[in-house]
Amino acid sequence: MALNFKLESGVQLLSRLSKKSVIENFYPTLFKCGPEKDEVIEIFSNNSANPLLYDLISEALLPHLVGGVETGIVFFNTDGNFDKNKFIELFKHKLYTNVTEKKIINLNDEAMDIIINGCLNNFTVIDVYDPSQFIVSVQNLDNMLMKHSNISLIIFNTLSAFYWSEQSFKVTKMDLYLKKLLKFVQRITKDFKVVILYTRPEYFCSSKEAIENLEPCCSMPTEERINYRLQVKYSSNNSDCNYVVVQTADKLVKIPFILINGNISWQS
DSSP states (O other): OOOOOOOOOHHHHHHHHSOOOOOTTOOHHHHTTOOOTTOEEEEEESSOOHHHHHHHHHHHHSOGGGTOOOOEEEEEEOSSOOOHHHHHHHHHHHHHHHHHHTTOOOOOHHHHHHHHHHHHTTEEEEEOOSHHHHHHHHHTHHHHHHHOTTEEEEEEEOTTTTTGGGOOSSOOOHHHHHHHHHHHHHHHHTTSOOEEEEEEETTOSSOOSOGGGSSOOOSSOOTTOOSEEEEEEOOTTSSSOEEEEEEOSSOEEEEEEEEETTEEEEOO
């Protein structure tokens, strides 16, 4: 009788045995029951996606004490516009807001500082300045993920940063360029069951069609394909009518929001 068995690498074994931080049911306003492990999220905007990006990161870092997922994050800062001080300010605001909503009254300033520092210790920012450094940094991801099993979210802001510096006489289509990089990242991270999130400028797309006419999202994790596409739209007349368009494999929804001192307030 033939015996069926599966061989696995040392990396796969360590990944399977390591305790993994869970990010499912994260940020239900946008993702409902997802994102699940191995899924890909794309965010683009006609202006800056930073308010949404900072809010997503803050939500992922929030401790279990206030209903957060308390996960580890690796953030590739490729376009150099990550504002550390602004992010910490927004994170503290979100944390204090959640503490108030949960009616947690036994936390003094010292305890809050300990919580804040603990959360920020789960957030690794990697500054990347050129394509070569990008490749080396991504290749080192497997070592980082083996050492830190709590990491569940990998963010690239932006994935398109080095496009023009890598073009020669034959220009690669923008969509193909993104797919190539995404495939490269996925092959490094495939054994670690992480969620990949990347941003791009709105113009960085071979097709100039509206979001509903772009390549459909996938319902399951698929190499080179995305599962959630988020478009951040800002009002052109400075009114409160900003919104995020969320596209998945089976639906397209618009969620309005306003910005209050840089903090996102959802209006639905």
